Amino acid sequence: MVSIYERIENIVKDNKNTTFKIIGKQILNDWHLGIFKSQYEISESCFVSLATVTQFAKACLCEGYKELIIRLRVEYEQRMQNFKLGSNIDYEPDKPKIINEIYSWLEENDEFINKFTDRIKETKKLWICPSYQAMYSCRFLEDILTNSGIDVKLVDLSVSLEMARTREFKGELIIVILSGRDTETLNRTIEYLLNFKNELFIITTPNNIYELPEAQQVNSMVINFTDNNFLYKYRAYALITLFLKISEKF
Numbered sequence: 001m002v003s004i005y006e007r008i009e010n011i012v013k014d015n016k017n018t019t020f021k022i023i024g025k026q027i028l029n030d031w032h033l034g035i036f037k038s039q040y041e042i043s044e045s046c047f048v049s050l051a052t053v054t055q056f057a058k059a060c061l062c063e064g065y066k067e068l069i070i071r072l073r074v075e076y077e078q079r080m081q082n083f084k085l086g087s088n089i090d091y092e093p094d095k096p097k098i099i100n101e102i103y104s105w106l107e108e109n110d111e112f113i114n115k116f117t118d119r120i121k122e123t124k125k126l127w128i129c130p131s132y133q134a135m136y137s138c139r140f141l142e143d144i145l146t147n148s149g150i151d152v153k154l155v156d157l158s159v160s161l162e163m164a165r166t167r168e169f170k171g172e173l174i175i176v177i178l179s180g181r182d183t184e185t186l187n188r189t190i191e192y193l194l195n196f197k198n199e200l201f202i203i204t205t206p207n208n209i210y211e212l213p214e215a216q217q218v219n220s221m222v223i224n225f226t227d228n229n230f231l232y233k234y235r236a237y238a239l240i241t242l243f244l245k246i247s248e249k250f
Helices: 004-014 018-032 039-046 050-059 065-090 095-108 110-123 132-146 161-165 183-195 214-219 232-247
Strands: 125-130 151-154 173-177 199-204 220-222
Touching: 004 018, 004 065, 018 039, 018 050, 018 065, 039 050, 039 065, 050 065, 095 110, 095 232, 110 125, 110 173, 110 199, 110 214, 110 220, 110 232, 125 132, 132 151, 132 173, 132 232, 199 214
Parallel strands: 125 151, 125 173, 173 199, 199 220
Antiparallel strands: none
């Protein structure tokens, strides 16, 4: 059975209704923070009418927004409960340990980081193509590279791959960052970009790495440090730490 979270995620990735994408992204971002806004708060945050929020809920196969948010809260609480049960059995969450894991992860991928940084220095240009979960962290990369004199373009793949297709992607240096359950987006994006002989560097999850062509796995970095699959905030922290390390090379 498809969860409400997954239905919203699918709308964000595949729906052509830009307003629905905005609403969906806001709800998912709030979900990761344990926030469940009222229908009025969502309409205010997304600058849409209450009726539009209701239409969005119905697109998720709910009677209305109230049902949607109740089911989302239940899914969140179930996931938190499962996480706590696992933690009690195996170990207590150790934040310093996770942070140390992130720094070890960076050291293990030093070759990828150096190669990617060298190519940026050579081309002086970079396209950044993140999935919606990685967008916040990638804005940091955009800022630090722009301040270093690099011509940077940020393309939100969560809005639509069709938007990316309107860009002149040919012979470009591109980094694609995909986290979460973005396998379908990954396949379409990589296939499209490789058709135009672009040079791709990819940061993705263990589940998605196997979807890549074997030749492309060489220029790939896997987000595989301990506890990254559930703790979204640590995945975002890891990406920002990675980008900070890259900035130190300029």
